[in-house]
Amino acid sequence: MKELKFWQAINEAMHEEFARDDCVTLSGIDAGTPGGAFSASRGLLERFGPLRVRDTPISEAAIAGLGVGAAMNGLRPIVEIMFMDFLSLALEQLAGQGAKQHFMSTGRLRVPLTVRTMCAAGRNAGPQHAGSLETWVAHIPGLKVVWPSTPGDVKGLLKAAIRDDNPVIVIENLSLWTAKGPVGGEDHVIEIGKSEVKRAGRDVTLVCVGSMVQRALAAAGELSAEGIEVEVLDLRTVSPLDREGILASVARTHRLVIAHDAAKPFGFGAEVAAIVAEEALTELDAPIRRVTAPWAPLGTAPAQELAYYPGTEDLKAAVRSLLG
Amino acid sequence: MKELKFWQAINEAMHEEFARDDCVTLSGIDAGTPGGAFSASRGLLERFGPLRVRDTPISEAAIAGLGVGAAMNGLRPIVEIMFMDFLSLALEQLAGQGAKQHFMSTGRLRVPLTVRTMCAAGRNAGPQHAGSLETWVAHIPGLKVVWPSTPGDVKGLLKAAIRDDNPVIVIENLSLWTAKGPVGGEDHVIEIGKSEVKRAGRDVTLVCVGSMVQRALAAAGELSAEGIEVEVLDLRTVSPLDREGILASVARTHRLVIAHDAAKPFGFGAEVAAIVAEEALTELDAPIRRVTAPWAPLGTAPAQELAYYPGTEDLKAAVRSLLG
Amino acid sequence: MNIGHNAAPTREQLTSLYRTMLLIRRFEEQAVRLVNEQKMPGSTHTCIGQEAIAAGICGALRQGDQVLTTHRPHGHFIAMGVDLKALTAELMLKQTGINRGRCGSMHLVDPDHGILGANGVVGGGVPLAVGAAYAAQVRGSGQVIVTFFGDGASSQGGCHEAMNLASLWKLPVIFVCENNGYAEMTPSTAHISVSNIALRAPGYGMAGVHVDGNDILAISEVAAEAVRRARAGEGPTLIDCETLRMRGHFEGDPERYRPEGQKSEWQARDPIARLAAVLSKRFDVPADELEAIDRAATGAVADAARLADADPAATGRDILDFVYAGEAA
Amino acid sequence: MNIGHNAAPTREQLTSLYRTMLLIRRFEEQAVRLVNEQKMPGSTHTCIGQEAIAAGICGALRQGDQVLTTHRPHGHFIAMGVDLKALTAELMLKQTGINRGRCGSMHLVDPDHGILGANGVVGGGVPLAVGAAYAAQVRGSGQVIVTFFGDGASSQGGCHEAMNLASLWKLPVIFVCENNGYAEMTPSTAHISVSNIALRAPGYGMAGVHVDGNDILAISEVAAEAVRRARAGEGPTLIDCETLRMRGHFEGDPERYRPEGQKSEWQARDPIARLAAVLSKRFDVPADELEAIDRAATGAVADAARLADADPAATGRDILDFVYAGEAA
């Protein structure tokens, strides 16, 4: 299989879906002429023209509304909210409007919208630019939220999002931007709502998503040398969560660690833990552990960011603590 | 003790705090001249004048920003976001700006802001007007969120919010508006972050907040006749959650039900469940149960609303299911 | 019906507008009664006094065009030709309502009649309209999109963002402000910083018009020109329609905020009476023809209510349907 | 320093402005070098070419007034008199920085020097400024609040909401748009629907002025009048300052979007050179005095960098401090 960088996989997914369906469009800040603030939309404007590929003003509410409204009137738009923090500005149009159109119209309206947004954690982007705020949208019925961890996954999940008839938020880690990996062809579409075991293991299930998967795999590799076999379960989709996948893995390992870059309270770790506490309590041989950012905004300095986000050592310590 | 209706208790709390501290102000849609769309600010304008009590445009972002900015420059403002759904429009100013000022300024700025907002669940207000969206703000470090269940509690918690040097969101159930109850005097301030056992019981802990407390107490009363003693734990504060209070109650009952009107995934039920699964797993004699709204927007019709929100029967069934 | 830019309106065109306005008026009057009889739960916002705006603007549209409206939507729905019975049934929260009782008055939506939705969120529909207009532009569908919003809604950030974007991209959208003097209990002077919202149009490089919202002739002319511009790719128009909400914000509102004499003053500007006068004086329409139109309107709304009343209330059985598209309903 | 409304500026006043502008220029030039030397992690946005705006507006303020700014904040911080060493240390993410390395360039905040914050969120500070101005009004503090924002930020809904509210309430706030031709890589013509943002002022019933952002004399005059109005309770002013960002959006930006000749054309409008010409021609300030000012500026920023560079990097130890006020830090 061909190898691509993460951003190239995004770019290829959009090129393919634009070519496949005339109704696919892209709007966002710097999305058109500059080819994206981080190059992900390179070549789209030249190839598909200025009607379908467009720079927008810095108006996150209108960008989201543009996407929802266009989707209600026959397009299959992609819109960009540059950083996930700015979902705060778009939330009414996404959660209050877009998520409810199909429901309110009793099925007569559809909102086949894709919202691409980046997470800038790990780049010294500071307190207002590096948030992990998937909870805001994952809590909302009518929306779906995916968070790919590899070039192959971002291609497959972004294509799935574009083809989905519902509003799907796709979160892209800037820290993975130049990570390379094998990428499937035109038909490579990954089912939304299904997790993937990225590494199998019998001792502890480590649930994670996005850029955390790399840290989890690193931890699993190092722990393996100590004789501890960690199963790394990449959720891929944050909403709806893959209950079966989570429960099946816990049924194999009987121990559960969940790791994310968001703050602990009300993060997806809570939801995963609650699902297991409801449905598989007796499977557990140890308390559930969450490894997350602390209850604080993020500082900009490298040492502050390092101390803030869970690292490989934190994951290893959490896993070990369950086997104590 | 004097008895007041819920809205009168809100009104009295504001009157007292306005009189106590010249820096307290109130801004919101219809907050001034009309005395509040639902009368809660009655008499404030007449007594404290049009500078301190003010009608605003329908501009939720600016209302929130007004509060944060005024708090940064020496006031102790109260602002209103009429319904909790519209927090979506104010979220950047609250979560992106207000929550981080103290942190970013390394302690030199403070944001002693109170945000009053209503939950209109149970009033046929429909899909965009009756949301329970406490998760949006409860996930954010730097913010606090309280949700009172009685006239006495709303007075004590609102006063605590006003006196707190941090942004506090106070959620008020419209369905409780005319509920009567005893209300404390001027010094009646309830500590933020502490839950209260509203009814003691040995068999099952039922965690809830706001208007759910009434349903929980009704269920507990009925179950008591069946010989099942439910402990109703009113969280009072949704963020930060009272870990000690939750764990202490579970240590007494060994069984846990959490009930809320928000959708299940990423609701506070998940967080409460996760805390217990992390810290008191071995205390549990049964799986944790969550009783919540379904994964759907809300319909307007009475029967739809009835089917949507957890009722007393749902709570009873959940409790019974743990006692097999 | 499309009143041409310069062409004087015909007798037929004006009679048709009169019919629409009366239908709205009688529908709303009946809604007031039904609310009082507790047959319409939830809050109901009527548009009595504002009928000319709905009739005039929607009257300038053609099949395929789309409208987004507000929490005060009945007039727009009727002007777009929705089924009166299904509309009434929805307001009565019946299973047979347009939206199966899910939406009630405030969240109504009927794409089959070109209405992408009322809105429970003030200003919520304005960005959506710009999106729909963008789709029209990309698809070359020739559609024009209208978004109604109140004076209160003009203070929403989303309206500003949407107007800037629509003007930049020359989208086929018309922004219609129903400037009816109040947002809930607060007079416009206390919540908007200009006397009419059209004054904001130059700040977006956009065409702006201020029009007497109770003058159907003026509105129709302004609407026709705005539609022409939109369809010709000349971009959006911002229309401020000066009017007065003649009833409470919602049914039950004690209206303590009204200055004395305000309503009777505006009664003299009643849009329906004014059009009746034009029809009889300028077009010699006999009084009994006008009365027949009124009787028909009264009959139509009463029939709708009678039928809707007999229908079953919405149940809790299907509340999980249509959460996601592409799933079994 | 406060240049009176009609009074012509004095030699001292202009020399002081010249000093400020040069300090900003030399600071930014040094920042470019430090970024290239990887001594300033994160993104750094410089304001070279825009110094007159910061100097002229902040120069019209007095002790106690407050400023909210943007992700391009260095000029405003320097014009407000912050400590150069602490500022440099913050940009270098040192423990000794104004914000202990928490904020870096984009989120800087220094209330002790009247700055309620840069902002990582475009337009994020504008509603806050209105809030601060409301506090000034309620407290009768006599403060004036200035909010700087970019042409790009003008498209944020929050700016619109804030302006409407400020005008309605006649708040002592000044909205200063640094209209520098671009938002990131997108030219203003592609993201704002008017040539200058002051054209929006009439839509808010607000005073609006368009000014040459590279002409310190003009800016100072406009600023003085806006401050006078604010302080007199006459309400806000919206000032559009036409300028050009002379470097990339961030340091490292390849600037492919620049039309040919643009920079050299604007070089001729350089605000510092223009003021130097005024000082020497109109006030006979000798060349060596101007050079001395430059040398002093260069020396001051170099000293700041040298000292800051020697300071310890911010650590991860205190990342949980100051999450909530009133808790042990």
Ligand SMILES: Cc1ncc(C[n+]2csc(CCOP(=O)(O)OP(=O)(O)O)c2C)c(N)n1
């Ligand atoms: C975002 C938002 N804020 C507040 C409300 C509550 N609300 C409902 S209608 C209304 C007044 C709207 O005024 P206007 O836009 O002038 O419309 P009108 O009612 O006069 O037709 C308000 C404040 C709401 N529905 N949405």
Ligand SMILES: Cc1ncc(C[n+]2csc(CCOP(=O)(O)OP(=O)(O)O)c2C)c(N)n1
């Ligand atoms: C709400 C928001 N959207 C997007 C961004 C990303 N961003 C940072 S600076 C910038 C351009 C700002 O342009 P302008 O307001 O003109 O200021 P300038 O950089 O020209 O000084 C953008 C889009 C952001 N920080 N905040």
Ligand SMILES: [Mg+2]
């Ligand atoms: Mg109105």
Ligand SMILES: [Mg+2]
């Ligand atoms: Mg700019």
